Amino acid sequence: MYFESIIGYKSxxxxxxxxxxxxxxxxxxxxxxxxxxxxxxxxxxxGVGKSTLANCFVESCxxxxxxxxxxxxxxxxVDEIVRIFDEAEKNAPSVILLDDLDKFANEDxxxxxxxxFVTVQSxxxxxxxxxxxxxxxxxxxxxxxxxxxxxxRFDSVLFLRCPEGKDAEDIVAxxxxxxxxxxxxxxxxxxxxxxxxxxxxxxxxxxQAGVYAAFDGRDQVEMRDMIKAILRIIFKAPESFEEDAxxxxxxxCHEAGHALVAELLEPGxxxxxxxxxxxxxxxxxxxxxxxxxxxxxxxxMETRVMYLLAGKAATExxxxxxxxxxxxxxxxxxxxxxxxxxxxxxxxxxxxxxxxSPSDEVLDRRDSRVATEMExxxxxxxxxxxxxxxxxxxxxxxxxxEKTLLGNQVQEILKCx
Ligand SMILES: Nc1ncnc2c1ncn2[C@@H]1O[C@H](COP(=O)(O)OP(=O)(O)O)[C@@H](O)[C@H]1O
Ligand SMILES: [Mg+2]
Numbered sequence: 001m002y003f004e005s006i007i008g009y010k011s012x013x014x015x016x017x018x019x020x021x022x023x024x025x026x027x028x029x030x031x032x033x034x035x036x037x038x039x040x041x042x043x044x045x046x047g048v049g050k051s052t053l054a055n056c057f058v059e060s061c062x063x064x065x066x067x068x069x070x071x072x073x074x075x076x077x078v079d080e081i082v083r084i085f086d087e088a089e090k091n092a093p094s095v096i097l098l099d100d101l102d103k104f105a106n107e108d109x110x111x112x113x114x115x116x117f118v119t120v121q122s123x124x125x126x127x128x129x130x131x132x133x134x135x136x137x138x139x140x141x142x143x144x145x146x147x148x149x150x151x152x153r154f155d156s157v158l159f160l161r162c163p164e165g166k167d168a169e170d171i172v173a174x175x176x177x178x179x180x181x182x183x184x185x186x187x188x189x190x191x192x193x194x195x196x197x198x199x200x201x202x203x204x205x206x207x208q209a210g211v212y213a214a215f216d217g218r219d220q221v222e223m224r225d226m227i228k229a230i231l232r233i234i235f236k237a238p239e240s241f242e243e244d245a246x247x248x249x250x251x252x253c254h255e256a257g258h259a260l261v262a263e264l265l266e267p268g269x270x271x272x273x274x275x276x277x278x279x280x281x282x283x284x285x286x287x288x289x290x291x292x293x294x295x296x297x298x299x300x301m302e303t304r305v306m307y308l309l310a311g312k313a314a315t316e317x318x319x320x321x322x323x324x325x326x327x328x329x330x331x332x333x334x335x336x337x338x339x340x341x342x343x344x345x346x347x348x349x350x351x352x353x354x355x356x357s358p359s360d361e362v363l364d365r366r367d368s369r370v371a372t373e374m375e376x377x378x379x380x381x382x383x384x385x386x387x388x389x390x391x392x393x394x395x396x397x398x399x400x401x402e403k404t405l406l407g408n409q410v411q412e413i414l415k416c417x
Contacts, residue, residue, distance in 0.1 A: 002060050006053060007174050008167030012158055016040070016057055019156060023061045023095070023133055037155050039124065039134035041101075043141050044160030047200025050137040051099055053160070057135055064094040070104050070116075077104070078119050085123035085132070093131040102138040121148050162198050165191075171199055175206035181221040189406060190223075192289050193230050193271045205229045227272070227404065235285060237276050248400055250315055251275045251284040254325060256395035257314025258286035258307060259410050260388060261381060265303045268411070273395075274404040284325075286311075289407075298346060301336050306381045308333040309374075313381045314392055337373050342366050347373070391417050 002020050003013040022029050022037050029036075040057070042050040058065045066088045072080055081104075088094040098104070098120065105114035124134055136154065138144060149157060163171055168191040176185065194202055209225035231237040252275040259273040271287040288307065312326035340346040342353055351366040385392055394417040398405060405413075 003053070003056055006049070006056055007170045008163050009049070009053070009160070010167075012053070012160060015156065015158060016053065020057060020061055023063065023093075036129065036131070037133065038128060038152065039136065039154040039156075041136045041138065041149060041154040041157045042160055043138045043157065045162065045198055046139050047198030048160045048162055049199045050139075050160055052199075054097055054099065054135050054137050058095045058097050061095055061133070063133070064088070064091045066094060066096045067099065068096060069099045078115055081116065081119050081123060085127055088132045089127050089130055092127075093133075095133045095135060098134065098136040100138065101136040102140050102143040105143075117145050117148055121145070121153070124148075124153050162196050163202070164195060168194055168197075168202065171202050172206060175203050176221070179206070179210045179221050180219060182223070185221070185223055185226070186408075189271070189408065190226050190230070192407075193227075193287060194234065195271075195289070197234060201234065205233050208233055227406070230272075231274065231276065231404065235274075235287075237274070248275060249396070250319060250323075251325070252399035253318050253392075253396045254311035254315045254323060255284040255286050256392055256399055257310040257312075257385060258288075259405075260314070260392050260395055260414075261310035261384060262286065262288050262307045263410060263414055264384060264388065265306060268407070270407040270410045272404065272406055273399065273410060275399045276403050298340060301340060302377065305333045305336050305374075305377050306384070308336075309378050309381045310385065313378060313385055314396075317382060317385055317389075318392070318396070333377070334370065334374065337377070338366075338370050341369050341373065 002017045003009075006013060019037055019040055022034070026036065042054055044050055058067075066084045068081060068084045070077055084096060088096050101120070104116040104120065127134075134154070141149065141157075162168075169187050172191045172194065173187050176187065191202075194205065197205075205226070206221075206229070208229035209221050212225040212228055213219075213221045232239065255273050255275055259270050262269045266288075269289045271289050273284075273286040275284045308329045311329055312323040315321070315323035315326075341351050345352050347369055351362070351369050353362055353366060391414055394413050395405070395410060398409070398413060
């Protein structure tokens with residue numbers, strides 16, 4: 001089995017293993033008439049593990065390895081590319097790793113035929129069928145010319161997404177295992193908070209938690225260190241929090257509304273709720289677990305819309321004032337409802353805007369239906385919160401005291417109130 005040192009990424013590893021097998025045991029494939037593979041391109045967001053996988057691949061294929069990364073000025077770099085391909089051809093069977101291929105040229109997306117890419121392309125063509133396998137990594141495929149990535153040059157183009165579910169858990173557990181940590185560390189909870197994040201971010205968070213523990217003079221990493229690191233690194237919360245005594249109760253109430261409705265409609269879905277400031281929102285945040293198929297059903301979209309409206313509804317029920325911190329919640333909710341009214345024709349076909357210059361009548365019909373649906377959802381959320389007012393108050397109170405609550409703490413509060 002190949003790639004034993006790589007955690008997760010089961011299906012990508014399987015595909016890569018098959019290619020690797022062809023390079024290591026060419027006779028087996030030639031006997032069946034299979035032609036030799038030429039190249040492989042791994043792409044995906046920064047930090048997902050492309051270079052790690054690519055390095056592991058080239059090291060495992062029992063060939064002489066040539067690595068090419070942009071570290072020279074443009075003219076010298078083009079010469080370097082040619083030199084590396086020549087060497088690799090001379091010493092075939094060999095493998096070349098073009099790491100961060102999209103950074104080989106410093107051009108924007110509209111000027112993709114730069115000298116570097118033209119050179120790489122002609123070098124790849126020159127070594128074709130000469131037992132030189134080319135592995136490339138890239139963050140952004142759009143920066144590469146289509147001709148360069150067409151089949152024949154790179155037989156496989158594989159997309160790496162951020163680790164999810166069990167993969168994310170295993171990666172967090174792996175980084176934790178290099179540190180000393182308390183026995184009741186909730187790895188599942190931590191990895192849920194880190195959903196959609198890259199391996200590099202997972203690694204940085206666990207490490208930062210270690211820094212917090214050591215700085216405090218403790219010899220074990222605790223859950224609170226992990227939460228602090230997640231808030232700081234992932235949600236960009238400030239290092240220290242200046243408490244705004246007037247805003248805090250409103251922010252806490254707004255976030256408690258989100259958390260309560262999420263738990264009532266989808267028990268177990270809250271990851272974390274905080275009344276602390278953080279980067280992308282003015283104040284407070286509720287992180288909700290969402291699986292991949294979230295928007296696939298109307299029922300799920302309704303849950304999401306009600307969750308989004310819950311912050312505004314809670315503040316308005318408890319304080320009787322207009323919630324001025326619900327802008328982004330509202331635009332996200334409108335966006336979802338709009339999609340169901342218009343794009344998916346969930347409320348009939350006469351609200352679908354198909355022409356580029358639709359009549360005012362169609363637009364009015366669509367927009368007024370969106371507004372009516374929003375109104376309905378808002379009223380539903382209000383009723384739900386009024387019925388569960390004691391629970392709302394309790395979560396708010398605890399948020400004011402503790403600033404941040406984890407999903408399981410919210411669930412505990414709901415059980416007891
Ligand atoms: N499967 C994995 N499990 C654990 N850590 C990983 C994994 N893949 C990558 N990493 C770590 O994540 C960081 C970023 O990986 P890297 O390969 O440089 O990403 P990319 O090339 O996609 O930007 C590295 O520190 C690497 O060790
Ligand atoms: Mg890389």
